[in-house]
Amino acid sequence: MPETTSCNLCGSHDAKRLFTLRDYRFQTDDIEWPVVRCRACGLGFLNPRPDAEEMGRYYPPAYFERRGSQTARYERQAGYVPGPPGRLLDVGTARGDFLSVMRERGWQVEGIEPARRAGNPHGLIIHRLDFPPERELPHADFDVITAWAVFEHLRDPAAAFAACAALLRPGGRLIVQVPNLRSVYSRWAQQEDVPRHLHFFTPRTLRRYGAEAGLRLKRVVHTTDLFGGSGRGVLRLALVRTTGGSQAQFFEIWRTPKRERFRRWPVLATGWTMASAIERVALADPIVRALRISGQIVTEFTREGCRSAAPPNGG
Ligand SMILES: [Zn+2]
Known part of the structure; x- marks a missing residue:
């Protein structure tokens, strides 16, 4: 049964309908899913949305095909993770193809991927867990956490941001790539992959998500070279x-x-x-990037410094 929900970012129930979409990609059924925007904070979300149990049928086997044949994209993703190599965790890592590229560049890599069917052809450390994980990882304190095209699929992004903050060392970086609701691509060309996409972010809502978790938004890159985003159509x-x-x-x-x-x-x-x-x-790619209206953004957050010294609480 479809379920209704409140805003994941601010808890408000006051939302405006933007548009409706069906599962045009796999044509699972004819249900029209409304994309709404919170009047209080601007977060976009599917409401109502499929409940957790029925979500599975919107991910047919075809969804998991064609992974691993996109080496050029994984190399481009690596370009969005600058700095000297360290310990890296990739959330929603699928087969670990991106991790394999990063390992070649000298990083110590681990992944999280709940779907066992995704496989592990590179022989990497891949934790079979949902995200956020229901139990602690053996070694936290990561230098970098990456999440490529993952957060828009999550039922509870707020919990995911909090989990990332907990898994990073102080000063560590979180790199999140998501579709951008404030774009021709998402808003007007209606290219969102519904009902698999449950949340629709903007740089503003992402900044607030980060702030609530102790993560400071440092950089927003409008990209078109990973998953498109120009809005052509x-x-x-x-x-x-x-x-x-x-x-x-x-x-x-x-x-x-x-x-x-x-x-x-x-x-x-x-x-x-x-x-x-x-x-x-x-809507040529360079124009879309220069105007900062791409439907795909890569955002970089830094975990705020050590917060172990809690402020004195009176008494
Ligand atoms: Zn809200």
């Missing part, structure tokens, strides 16, 4: 809608090869090609 979606088409039809045309597109929708296909050309120029 937004004009084509508008075109389909003005001609009376639905969002579902937009995704169907999107997936159809060009030749077949002209055969099935001869009039619309011409407009589609023109809109696509305009998008390629207006």
